[in-house]
Amino acid sequence: MVKTAAKKKKKNVSSEVLRQRLKLKHLEAKNKFSEKYPDVEKFLKEKGVQLEDVRKHSAKIIGAGAITGTILLTPPGDAQILPAPNEIIEKLKDQGRVEGVDTPQKLLVDTLASVLPNEIRSLTRSEEKFLEQLFQNILGVNARATLEGEHLNTTFGRIGAEQHLRRYPGDVLINHGSGDVLTEGIAPGLGAWGYFAQSKTAFTPDLEETERWYAVVQTLYLPDWNTRQPYLRGWYKYRKVLIVNTDNGNAVVASIADSGPAAWTGKHFGGSPEVMDYLGGPRYKKGPVILFFVDDPENNVPLGPVEYNKLNLPEGALHEI
């Protein structure tokens, strides 16, 4: 008898089955922990924290620490009072690390390298203020870490590649362009704000740009996300953000159109295929970035690449812009 070469492909479970399985696994982990370490559970309970809420607890502490500059909460040497951007740039020039004045992208990358911590962590307010000035001076974009009192849990983190989002009922991948930007595919579900338009006829060029240059941020982990609804949901919908690749200085203005990624992916933000392509090229899947809100009350800042330089860096950068 001839064996068939075809392998039986295992199917994914339904969301309800997965939910039940995960709940069971969660319960098992929780019970096992409680039985083995009842005192620990009691200790955390007395402190008003459950392990399930540890991320929100962490976000509150970091937020408070960033404002007050509490030394306890940041490793020694991390908190620093930074001079103005032009002073740092002059210093770098004196050290021969920046040559001439005709390479703003190199200037940006060198300055970022000199002020950002080696390890990804949340930035202090003074570091964020410094970067706001730097981006204004070099990129010409008025970007803010805190805008209208809102601040993400982090402004310095890793961005990961996302898929295209369905923009209206019946939308398919092939409608999203051609070439490399189709490689990531289209997400099976909708973005956090649903369809961009309720029908193809209601779909406008502005909305097309919104999806093309979309960003993903972890609104789900904001400590006040559940208590300040529906305000926050409205505030974040299509909010413009400036994303700067700290390795090569490529920068793009994007709009927030989805929530994520999950905290256990090692990523903090996501970018549409076009965003990722511009930030680092067609093979760029993950990397460190700064992400600030764009202060643009009159909607004058276009979505897409921030073209502030004629040529990219020879190393690390994959685009000519």
Place this chain on the structure above:
Amino acid sequence: MSKVYYDHLIVLDDIEKKIKKIAQTQEEREELWQLVDDIIHHRVLACVLDNLPKDNHKEFLGMFHEAPHSLNLMDYLKERIKENIEELIKQEIGGLASELLKDLQERE
């Protein structure tokens, strides 16, 4: 940053992608992500306490409560645990990842 001190050891991209495929809505997706997150917290803390001398438990938990994100926690553990605690956590999460991948597929 909404983080805990062992986040850098946990990269479960495949699980996230599969959940995205399976979840019907954003609410469902986030609920499933949260369940995975909760399981990770319990498993990692159990792994840490299993290996940390009992005399240090209270001090460690106090530090964890005050700054769950601080990498000083990892330094603290490295100083007091003979084995490579980062590797132990990675192994624990690796095992969990295999279990989760099975959960994501239909059983025959």
